[in-house]
Amino acid sequence: MKVLVIGGGGREHALVWKIKQSSMVNEIFCAPGNAGIAEIAQCFPVKAEDIPGQVELAKRVGANLVVVGPEVPLAEGIVDICQAEGIKAFGPTKKAALIESDKAFAKGLMDKARIPTAKFSTFENPDKAKIVLKCLEKEDFPRVIKASGLCAGKGSIMVKDKEEALATVDKIMRDRIFGEAGDTIVLEEYLEGDEVSLLVFTDGKDFVFLLPSQDHKPVFNDDEGPNTGGMGAYAPVPFLSDKDIGKIIDKVHAPAIHYLRKMGIEYKGVLYAGLIITEKDPKVLEFNCRFGDPETQPIFMLLETDLMEPLLASIEGNLKNISLKWKPGYATCVILASGGYPGKYEKGKEITGLDKVTDAVVFHAGIRKEGDKWLTNGGRVLGVTGVGKDLETSVDSTYREVDKIKFEGVHNRLDIGVHGLTYLMFHQSLI
Numbered sequence: 001m002k003v004l005v006i007g008g009g010g011r012e013h014a015l016v017w018k019i020k021q022s023s024m025v026n027e028i029f030c031a032p033g034n035a036g037i038a039e040i041a042q043c044f045p046v047k048a049e050d051i052p053g054q055v056e057l058a059k060r061v062g063a064n065l066v067v068v069g070p071e072v073p074l075a076e077g078i079v080d081i082c083q084a085e086g087i088k089a090f091g092p093t094k095k096a097a098l099i100e101s102d103k104a105f106a107k108g109l110m111d112k113a114r115i116p117t118a119k120f121s122t123f124e125n126p127d128k129a130k131i132v133l134k135c136l137e138k139e140d141f142p143r144v145i146k147a148s149g150l151c152a153g154k155g156s157i158m159v160k161d162k163e164e165a166l167a168t169v170d171k172i173m174r175d176r177i178f179g180e181a182g183d184t185i186v187l188e189e190y191l192e193g194d195e196v197s198l199l200v201f202t203d204g205k206d207f208v209f210l211l212p213s214q215d216h217k218p219v220f221n222d223d224e225g226p227n228t229g230g231m232g233a234y235a236p237v238p239f240l241s242d243k244d245i246g247k248i249i250d251k252v253h254a255p256a257i258h259y260l261r262k263m264g265i266e267y268k269g270v271l272y273a274g275l276i277i278t279e280k281d282p283k284v285l286e287f288n289c290r291f292g293d294p295e296t297q298p299i300f301m302l303l304e305t306d307l308m309e310p311l312l313a314s315i316e317g318n319l320k321n322i323s324l325k326w327k328p329g330y331a332t333c334v335i336l337a338s339g340g341y342p343g344k345y346e347k348g349k350e351i352t353g354l355d356k357v358t359d360a361v362v363f364h365a366g367i368r369k370e371g372d373k374w375l376t377n378g379g380r381v382l383g384v385t386g387v388g389k390d391l392e393t394s395v396d397s398t399y400r401e402v403d404k405i406k407f408e409g410v411h412n413r414l415d416i417g418v419h420g421l422t423y424l425m426f427h428q429s430l431i
Contacts, residue, residue, distance in 0.1 A: 001308070002027040004058050005041070006078070007048050007069030008034045010335075010365040010383045011293035015067060015307075016041045017361070018300045022308040029061050035374065036364025036382070051078050058087050065090065067311065071150055071290050075101035079269075090311045092289045096260060096267040100289040103148040103155075104184050110284060113259035115252055117284045118188040122148070126173035129185060133165045141165070142190040147172050149181025153217065153229040154342055156286075158190060193278040194419055195285065196237050197295045198245065200253050200273075201310045203319040204266045207253055208310055209245050211236040211302060211326060213295040214419060215274075219342060221415045228342045229380055232416035234332040234391065235298040239277070239423050248275065248282055256287065268314050297363050297385045298331035330394040333385040334402050334416050338366070339409025341379035346409070349376040353405040360386035360401040376407055391420050 001024050005015050012030060016037050020028050031054060033043030046053040048070050055078070058066050066082050068074050068091040077094030091097075098105045104122040109115075123129035136143075138161070145168050147155035155178050159165040172182035196214050200207045213235035219225040240248075252273050260267050272288035300307070304325040313319045338345035347366075351374040354362060363385060366378015384402045388394030395417040402412060 001025050001064040002062050003029070003065045003067060003308075004054075004061060004063040005030045005067045005069060006054055006073055008032045008037070008365075009069065009293055010363040010380065011291055011296045012069040013037050013363040013365070014297045014300045015069060015291070017363070018303065018307045019067070022306045024306065024308045027061075029057075029063065031057055034364050034377075035367050035369035036362070038369075048073050049076065051076050051081060054078060055081055055085060055087070058082065059085070064088060065311070067091075069290065071097070071100055071288065074289055075150060088312075088315055090315060091269040092267050093265070095265045096269075097289040099256065099260070099267075099271070099287040101150050102184075103146050103186050103286065106287050107186055109256060109259055113255040115255050115284055116281055118144070118191050120186055120188045122184060122186050124184050126169050129169050129173070129187065130166055132187065133162060133169065136162060136165075138162075144188040144190055145169065145172065146186040146188065147178040147182040148184035148186055149178070151178045151181050154178075154227050155181060156227055191276045191278055191283060191285070193276040194237075194239070194423075196240065196275050196277060196282075197233075197292050198240075198248055198252075198273050198275060199270050199292065199295070199299075200249060201314045201319060201322070202253070202257055202267060202269070202271055203314045203317045204257065204261065204268050205317070206319040207249055208319055208322050208324055209249060210324070211299050212240045212245060213237065213292070213299055214417075215292060215295055216413060216416055219337070219411075219413075221413055226342055228337070230292070230294045230335065231337065231413045232332070232334045232383075233292070233295045233298055234330060234394065234417045234420060235295065235302060236330065238391065238420050248273070252282070252284055270314075294333045294335055294363075294383050297333040297361075297383050301331040301361065301385055301387050302327045302329070327387070329387055329389045330391040331385060331387045332391075332394040332398040332417050333363075333383045334398055334412055335365075335383050336381050336402065336405060336407075336410055336412045338376050338379055338381060339411055341411065345379055347375070347377050349408040350374070351376060351381070351405065351407040356404040357384065357401045359397055360384050362405075381407070381410075391417055391424060395421065
């Protein structure tokens, strides 16, 4: 088979890396890709958001399967167009992708399908939102304010008091710091607990779960600072058993798919639930319609099954015949970011030490190559992903490899995996 992967980040590098291992695949392409992906696949300079260009490329290279990495082309309906052109594509349709591209839609679906989530209100008018906020008491904070549209993982802001909340509404809806994504906002109660990501393959009827993982979104240690696209992740999380996962799928993923079907929307692909494990029950923070980044990197490091099997089964409706096999142990991914990210940052900084990494896989994201030099080309530059027989070994070995890579302004969190290690020291299953 010939496979085209759409996107150019660390997630897409992991997809290409894993798909290339399949005995079913004889050629693999990526658009736009990046310098690291170009080492293992043929890349084409077509932007992920260029839907006509991507479909034309799929035809030109004779792709039998298109695998969509980022959320934007899914939200723009690339799967619908591929299907109309007779090209198999992995991912949900435009209507199904609303579960991520419109947070107000997703919260409404959760409410109607009785999926456990934070209490919420949605607003299209900033003045009305501020009227509600002014009525809140000091003890009603903190709260979370989210831009309803796509913000590359950065559209959720925790506010500690009324003054900060009112200012945040203005920043999102009047100053438009997230552009059109902030035309509607969601105001939510703040939930305490450990955040986890649980992704499932689905063909619209059946489900196969991937290892649960834990992302680290804030830019600084101890979950301080603004949200990013993700500063690292590890898998699996030690406080979710297979029984726990089955309960979550029954309460979260299955009702979401069922209710979408009642609305006349068939969901196929990956359904990602961002969860918070509260003292009572897991609750949904958000749904995503694609693989996570950086969760995909450690998950795929441990996946033993040929990835093409669940990809094709999800499209063809044969997922009930699929079971996934996993390597024992843990995997940890640490993101190395440009100085200043997620704010302003400089590009073109030379990266050294990549050739010294021997005990991890380096998945490239914001990176380019000039001659023999590797240069930074984005906010999240690369993800170093290592494995170990236990979580502590995985974390320690990954950080040893991280220390070998240098570039001006490099920044990474130093506490990826700490929540899991703390649990292993003091707790048993929380559910």
